Amino acid sequence: MSAPFPALGIRADAGARMGIGHVMRCLALAQAWQKRGGEVVIYTHAEAPALMERLQQEGLTTIKLRHEAGSLDEAREVASLAADAGLPWLVADGYHFSPDYLAALKGSGVKLLVLDDLATIDLTAADIVLNQNAYASEAMYPGVKRLLPGARHALLRREFVASDRPRSAEPREASEIIITLGGGDPDNVTLKVLKLLSGFTLRPLKLKVIVGAANPHLDSLRSASSGPHQVELLVNPSNLPDLMKHAHVAISASGSSCWELACLGLPMILIITADNQRGVAAKLDELGIAEVSGWHEDFPAADTLARITAFLDDQPRREQISMLGRKLVDGHGAARVVEAMLHHPLRARHATIDDARLLWEWVNDPEVRASAFNTAPIPWDGHLAWFTRRLEDADCLIAIIVDESGTPVGQVRFEGEGDLVIVDVSVAPSARGRGHAAAVLRLGLGLLFEAPRWQHVEAWIKTSNTASQKSFARAGFRRGEEKDMHGLPAIGYHLSRHEFF
Known part of the structure; x- marks a missing residue:
């Protein structure tokens, strides 16, 4: 057990x-x-x-x-x-x-x-x-x-990544806006935003104002007017991700909510409401993922309404921001952190040409050759030429797993086409017997799934190699069908991206 x-x-x-x-x-x-x-x-x-x-x-x-x-x-x-x-x-x-x-x-x-x-x-x-x-x-x-x-x-949180339903196409003119200035908003920046938008007269807007129960300004927000626009005040809404998915634009503080907005592809206008948000706003501005409206005490500036108006009417820019945001944040960060904690101090890095001789020594280890479908020794010259080609091959990824001192303890190689890769794994002779095989696999998979291209992984293991079968099962792979591989009976093990995360 x-x-x-x-x-x-x-x-x-x-x-x-x-x-x-x-x-x-x-x-x-x-x-x-x-x-x-x-x-x-x-x-x-x-x-x-x-x-x-x-x-x-x-x-x-x-x-x-x-x-x-x-x-x-x-x-x-x-x-x-x-x-x-x-x-x-x-x-x-x-x-x-x-x-x-x-x-x-x-x-x-x-x-x-x-x-x-x-x-x-x-x-x-x-x-x-x-x-x-x-x-x-x-x-x-x-x-x-x-x-x-x-x-x-x-x-x-899982509610922001649970749905794979794509975001609707960006409208030519944005009119549905979420305003979310933090759970507390002690300086009542939300009210400033509402007053500013009351001066937007091109068309009626639908404004959903998101506040936390700890917000000390609920009464003033309830009585606030925003001109011709429809305003809905929502306190701790349970369906915030759905609200974000259906909105056209968010006006937000520059804190952790930025990563939620980016993951959902919601174009954002940012206000810096705390000193610790300056770096976030500056970087997202640099990356072209947000329109930044500056420090909250200086909001609004003389040109702020004109800039917001231009943003709401700039469909191509909002489409670009949506795409870049989803590329920056894929929603799997928490799972990656848990993986790092569970397997600490081991970590994964990409292989380099400096790893060639070490991997050649590993692949010629008697236990490795015995578990392979081709048990013949691998000559150095052939290995070096093969390894060099693999490092340059876009359809191949080789991960080296190292300990806290940087010493390699295992390798995982993925090769494939389309969205499917075949995996090969080995543990350093000096690191065997410590239960590292499943961790080496998981860490290698984490590096592989950094690229959204790869969706499915499979391995073929000799039916006699029960140790490897147990390692793949511990790493989350599903046991599949049996078939002959190179004239030997083998069992397939399978894992998809969504199962890993």
């Missing part, structure tokens, strides 16, 4: 000033962890009834902390709770966690993942640092053990 899937601990807060973004992106990670079979507990000071109810509906255990948020006493409290629960991983997401706080969390012996946006403090206590922003880079984090950078790791 396999061991039960471990539980995950999360430390995150929410409030009127900080908003709910930290908790909600952690919820996305929690959902991905639960999908793999694990339970999740969140340690928090958040109290908003609607938020706490949502977390409980999602199956999370919530534990209210006793000590002051961000204090060392609180860190020791969390560490003790994690140790008592036997948690292998803790996730920390909040700007009020100091380096000493993070080091104290490690006192429970857990592995630590820290979500960060700013790179302003020492994060060397973390085993993994996650910065899901498109501007994130290794250069921002000298000395950290491991970084997961960029929007490919964006944490989106």
Whole structure:
């Protein structure tokens, strides 16, 4: 019987000033962890009834902390709770966690993942640092053990990625607008937007205003007028992804919601409502994925209404933004982060010509030759020529799996045509017997599925090779039909992209 899937601990807060973004992106990670079979507990000071109810509906255990948020006493409290629960991983997401706080969390012996946006403090206590922003880079984090950078790791809740239904064609003139300035919006930027749009007179607009229950300005928003336009105020709508899919444009804060909008292909106009959003807005502007309207205190500028008007009437630009957004964020970031945590400290990289001799030595290992359909030794010259061609072949990907020191422990090769690849895997002789084979496979698959082209993977394994069959099953492959391969009986194992994520 396999061991039960471990539980995950999360430390995150929410409030009127900080908003709910930290908790909600952690919820996305929690959902991905639960999908793999694990339970999740969140340690928090958040109290908003609607938020706490949502977390409980999602199956999370919530534990209210006793000590002051961000204090060392609180860190020791969390560490003790994690140790008592036997948690292998803790996730920390909040700007009020100091380096000493993070080091104290490690006192429970857990592995630590820290979500960060700013790179302003020492994060060397973390085993993994996650910065899901498109501007994130290794250069921002000298000395950290491991970084997961960029929007490919964006944490989106399952409701934003559950539907593969394509977005409708962009209309020539956009008229249905979602306004979402954060769960709290303490500076009431939403009201500024409504007042500005009241001056738009080319045609009536349908404005859906999304606010959180913690928004302190609900009364003023309910009484606000936006000229000739239809305004609907929605508090914590449960169908937000559907609202976004049917909208023509979003006017949004420049926080985590950007990745949701990008994934759904919704053209966006961004307002910077907090200092930590400046980098997001600048990068999305650089990538051509958003129209940026600047800092909220300076909103609106003299030309803001004219720029919004031009955006609403620029169908080609909105089509381009929609395409680029979906290309940037595919919705599988949370699953990628879970994979990295589960197989830490192993990670995947692309093979280079410098790997040629090592892979030649591996492929000629007696155990590898015995499991192959062609058991003859591989000569060096032939291998080098073959390997060089494969590195240049767009229909081939070779992944090298390395440990924390960068030492290779396995390789996975994918070759195919169309959307189907055949996989070959091997573990370094020195790394065998440690249960690495399934992890090597999963990490190689993660690298393969970075490209949307590849949808299906299959392997053919000798019927006598029960060890490989078990490894492929542990990696999530389905056992299929039997047939002769090179005159020997073999079993097919299959996995599709949607099954991996």
